[in-house]
Amino acid sequence: MHGTPEQLIACHECDLLIARVTTNPGEDVICPRCHARLYYTTINCIERLLALSVAGLILFIPANLFPILSLQVFGQSQSEIILQSAMSLYEGGLPLVALLILLFAVVVPLFQLIALFYISFTLHYRRQGRLLRQAMHSYQHLRGWGMLEIFLLGVLISIIKLKDIANLDIGLGLYSLGALIVVITLNSLYFNPHQIWDEIHQHRQRGYADD
């Protein structure tokens, strides 16, 4: 198989070299050897990501400011926001576990939403984007490290564990968290790295980026 690098593509999972073919929206190019999905077209990829990242950033606020759960025992009550999981563990002498919870459940998801908003906003409105490539690298390398859906399952398990010994109230924070997870899942579904890198390439060629 010969040709210029532009006419060829290698599988990112098994390195098989194959000829590049054009695809229609809804069609996937699958590696014939290891069956990895090589590339595909997402309709309105940038616009969907822009809408979803704005929704995600808005939902992030109530999900982190309102209590997820409140617990009542003998008239005493205690409510919890996501950040407190990290704080209590830090105060309880487990700084590393506290740091991981802070990173995986708060910092990484927020950073990914900001990066995605920056990428889609810059590309859609054709603004100067000095940090476009850095934002893309960060988002791609952080995939898998945002663990809000696992945190949510943790909340559900905690509810079941505590329901016999105390009264539990589900707070607004938990509903916001649920909605936020839906948005983040859709984000990663519509995030099409191949297509976005192409857009960034065109964006730079038009002279919008000057780094």
Add this chain to the structure above:
Amino acid sequence: MLMTDHSPLYRSARERGYLLCTDCDKLHRISLEGEHCDRCGARLHSRIPNSMNLSWASLLAAILLFLPANLLPIMTFRSFGQGEPTTITGGILHLLEQDMLMIGMVVLIASIVVPVLKIIAMTILLCTVQFRLQTNLRQKTIMFRIIEWIGRWSMLDIFVIGILVALVQLGNIAHIEGNDGATAFAIVVLLTMFSALSFDTRLIWDKRAPDLPPGMTDKKDEQ
């Protein structure tokens, strides 16, 4: 024409003198190894540098820490002065005793089954590359995709501890605190994730030794 996994017609980009930018999927000439990709700026490597060493090291460290993670208590629940530290296994048994079968199974799968399977699977994959085994390569690739996706769910118990510790702070009435086993377990999960992250799946399909520089072939290639 039907091609099998090992069709002689299949050639990797590396064998053909190309390398793929892992960040933006642009194909380059292999002579650009170590340079920056002109499209996305990432450093170009035909294979992840030191992939095998990093992956083995993280995996072995994870195996070692798996013992304290399971033997040390992860949290202590105290109510009116009563209560003692529980380990991961103890917590699961407690759930099963209380007839919370579903939840017990979920925690069992996330905290024990998944880490153990992930450690076994990574060992199989690393041995495949190390000893250049050439069987069931596609199944092994699929296995890697599954463990890469499912491994993060082991953090579940860590989050449960975080939530319970933050919520149950009612002084004498009820009080939960975290213990060192949780730190060990969190590091195990982290290390297995690093091990999978450093592992380059393309090495599974390479017919030559992983540490051979690009452009050089050994005899196995000629077959």
